[in-house]
Amino acid sequence: MFRKTKWWNLDDIKKPFGLKILVRRNSDFFFVFTIILSILDNMRIVCISDTHSLQHNMLHEIPKGDVLIHAGDISNRGGERDVTQFIYWFQNIQGFDTKIFISGNHDHCFEQVNKPHHKRDYDWLRNLMVPENLAQSDVYYLEDEFMIIERPEFSRPIKIYGTPWQPWFYDRAFNLPRLGEELEKKWLMIPEDTDVLITHTPPNGVLDLVNNWRQPNESVGCELLRFHVERINPSLNVFGHIHEGYGVKKINNTLFVNAAICNSGYNPINKPIVIDLEEYNGQIVATYVEE
Ligand SMILES: [Mn+2]
Numbered sequence: 001m002f003r004k005t006k007w008w009n010l011d012d013i014k015k016p017f018g019l020k021i022l023v024r025r026n027s028d029f030f031f032v033f034t035i036i037l038s039i040l041d042n043m044r045i046v047c048i049s050d051t052h053s054l055q056h057n058m059l060h061e062i063p064k065g066d067v068l069i070h071a072g073d074i075s076n077r078g079g080e081r082d083v084t085q086f087i088y089w090f091q092n093i094q095g096f097d098t099k100i101f102i103s104g105n106h107d108h109c110f111e112q113v114n115k116p117h118h119k120r121d122y123d124w125l126r127n128l129m130v131p132e133n134l135a136q137s138d139v140y141y142l143e144d145e146f147m148i149i150e151r152p153e154f155s156r157p158i159k160i161y162g163t164p165w166q167p168w169f170y171d172r173a174f175n176l177p178r179l180g181e182e183l184e185k186k187w188l189m190i191p192e193d194t195d196v197l198i199t200h201t202p203p204n205g206v207l208d209l210v211n212n213w214r215q216p217n218e219s220v221g222c223e224l225l226r227f228h229v230e231r232i233n234p235s236l237n238v239f240g241h242i243h244e245g246y247g248v249k250k251i252n253n254t255l256f257v258n259a260a261i262c263n264s265g266y267n268p269i270n271k272p273i274v275i276d277l278e279e280y281n282g283q284i285v286a287t288y289v290e291e
Helices: 007-017 020-024 028-040 080-091 108-112 123-128 131-136 181-188 223-232
Strands: 043-048 067-070 098-101 139-141 145-149 158-163 196-199 236-239 247-251 254-258 273-280 283-289
Touching (some): 043 236, 080 139, 131 139, 181 223, 196 223
Parallel strands (some): 098 139
Antiparallel strands (some): 043 273, 145 158, 247 254, 273 283
């Protein structure tokens, strides 16, 4: 049954060419075995962003995966009703081991809740965001912090860091002056061994082009983030913010994903973006999966 199957070459055969070559070998066992392996040795990440309270109106369903990432702008103005509805919806998405979200420039309450003068105004958010409660439905919120995912398909833990900050953008939440020291400090907090970086803003020059009368054909992503992403060299950087920049781009070892679900007209018509994370000769590699 095994014939001349070279077990030690399985990885090399499977990774670049998918199942096609193996099917051609005409061995049922090998075929089934490869399917099992390909389920086991990937971590499938589904990326969404910028749902702007329109999560129930998304044109496309959320595909299956292991980890779901939302890169911010869960709401329009960060109001209690919108944010509560989003959290309930996110908690109830089934089939993922881990679901992670960050804030964006529209999610004001997440910035306001930290300001002392608000006192009890944001108790509703504190109650909603009790980490133990979120974790019961596998939900994690990252604000300038990382989490670790350990899975049998990786020889080491995967580090995921999330941060909501962006260069000044119409005076909204988590805005800091463009090219300023404060923003630089936020990016310096990103651990150097980050594998998956979740930001709300794109780095400058990567899936960040806007084209309107105010900013004709202008790259509006963060210049400082671009520098630090290149220095840190994560396998994956997921963001949104610039709805026009929806898409995927690979630069060197980093796969960049602008997962904005809403288009520039705030219609939630874009597809969630599916990524496979796998270990390949000791390297963690992110690959775009066209669905
Ligand atoms: Mn947005």
